[in-house]
Amino acid sequence: MNTMNQDTFGYNQSRKKRTCRDIPSYAMVKNLHLHKCSEIYDFLKAACSKCIFKYVLFSRGVVPFPVDELLRYSKEHENENAANDIIHGVSAAKKQTRSEIVNRRKYEKLTQQINSILSDIDAVFRLKKDGGDEKSTFRDNDETSKSSPSGVKAVLITIGPSFSSPNEQYLIRFHEWKDYNSNGDVILENLVKDRLGQEIGRRSVKELVRGTLEDEYCNMFQTIKRGSSVNNNAKVNVACLVRQSSIDQHLFRGRENSAPALDSRANNDIHVPFSSNTMPFMMNRNLEVKEPRMYSKSKGLHRPFVVLDVIPNLKPVAVYEDGAENAEMATFVQEETDVWIQFRHSAKGIRL
Numbered sequence: 116m117n118t119m120n121q122d123t124f125g126y127n128q129s130r131k132k133r134t135c136r137d138i139p140s141y142a143m144v145k146n147l148h149l150h151k152c153s154e155i156y157d158f159l160k161a162a163c164s165k166c167i168f169k170y171v172l173f174s175r176g177v178v179p180f181p182v183d184e185l186l187r188y189s190k191e192h193e194n195e196n197a198a199n200d201i202i203h204g205v206s207a208a209k210k211q212t213r214s215e216i217v218n219r220r221k222y223e224k225l226t227q228q229i230n231s232i233l234s235d236i237d238a239v240f241r242l243k244k245d246g247g248d249e250k251s252t253f254r255d256n257d258e259t260s261k262s263s264p265s266g267v268k269a270v271l272i273t274i275g276p277s278f279s280s281p282n283e284q285y286l287i288r289f290h291e292w293k294d295y296n297s298n299g300d301v302i303l304e305n306l307v308k309d310r311l312g313q314e315i316g317r318r319s320v321k322e323l324v325r326g327t328l329e330d331e332y333c334n335m336f337q338t339i340k341r342g343s344s345v346n347n348n349a350k351v352n353v354a355c356l357v358r359q360s361s362i363d364q365h366l367f368r369g370r371e372n373s374a375p376a377l378d379s380r381a382n383n384d385i386h387v388p389f390s391s392n393t394m395p396f397m398m399n400r401n402l403e404v405k406e407p408r409m410y411s412k413s414k415g416l417h418r419p420f421v422v423l424d425v426i427p428n429l430k431p432v433a434v435y436e437d438g439a440e441n442a443e444m445a446t447f448v449q450e451e452t453d454v455w456i457q458f459r460h461s462a463k464g465i466r467l
Contacts, residue, residue: 266361
C-alpha cells in the first residue's frame with residue numbers, strides 16, 4: 116500500500132518540503148523595519164528585489180562591474196556603434212579586433228539577460244506588461260487589475276546550476292499583518308514612487324553589507340574572494356512565492372475556460388496557457404529552499420545563506436479595530452497552497 120502523502124495539487128511527495136521558514140542555524144538573517152508602512156506595496160517589493168539582485172551579482176563575482184554601470188556602459192556603447200555605422204558605414208566595424216568583438220558579444224548577452232530578469236520582476240509585481248508582447252494579457256488594463264496586489268510573498272535568488280543544487284541562497288521574505296487584506300498598490304506620483312523605491316533598495320543593500328562585516332558571518336562570505344573565477348561563470352536563477360489565488364486571478368484573467376482544475380495539475384512543472392513570449396515565468400511545484408553544500412567540512416565553512424525580512428511596523432487601523440491578540444508584529448506565513456513561480460530567464464556570469 117502506498118503511504119506517501121498527496122498534496123492539494125495532485126502529486127505525491129514522500130517527505131516534507133523545505134519552506135521559507137526552514138532556515139539553517141548558520142544563515143545570516145537580517146531585518147529591515149519599515150516604521151511608517153502598514154503594508155509593503157508591490158512597487159516597494161519590486162525595488163527591493165531588483166536592488167538585492169544587482170548587489171548579489173556584483174558582490175559575489177558573477178558580474179565584473181556594478182550592474183548599473185554595466186547597463187549604462189552597454190547602452191552608451193550601443194548608441195556609439197549606431198552613430199559610427201551611420202557616419203562611417205561598415206568600415207567602422209572592421210576596425211575591431213577579434214577579441215574586442217568576442218568581449219562585446221559577451222557583454223551584450225549578459226546585459227540582455229540582466230535586463231530580461233529586471234523586466235520580469237516588474238511583470239511579476241504587475242508594474243507593467245511583459246515587454247515581450249504588446250498584446251500580453253499578463254496584466255489587463257481594467258480597474259480591478261490596477262488595484263489588486265500581486266500576491267508575491269517571497270523572492271528567492273539562487274547562485275548555482277539550479278534551485279535543486281544551489282551554491283548560494285538569498286531569500287527575501289515580505290511580512291504581513293495577520294487577517295489584513297491588502298488594498299493593492301497605492302496612488303502616488305511616479306517620482307515619489309521612484310524615490311521610495313531607491314530608499315528601500317539602499318536600505319536593503321545596507322543591511323546585507325552590515326551583515327557581511329559581522330564577525331559571525333564574515334567567514335561565510337570569504338569563501339569566494341574578489342577576482343576568483345569560481346562565480347564568474349555561475350548561473351543566477353530567480354523565483355517568487357505567490358498565493359494560489361493570485362495565480363488564478365491574474366494569469367487566467369479573461370480565459371475562464373482555460374484555467375485547469377487543481378486536481379488535473381499533476382505534472383511537476385505546470386505551464387500556464389500562454390506562449391513563452393508572453394509569460395515570463397512558469398510554476399514549479401517541486402521547488403524548495405534547499406541548503407547549499409558546505410564549502411569545507413574540515414574547516415566548518417558554509418556557503419552563503421542569506422535571509423532578509425522586510426517588516427512593516429505601522430499597525431493598520433483594521434488590526435486595531437479587530438483587537439487581535441496576536442497582532443503585535445507583522446509575520447511571514449507560507450501556506451500550503453502558495454506556489455513557486457520560476458523565471459524563464461536567467462543570468463550567467465562571464466570571465467574577463
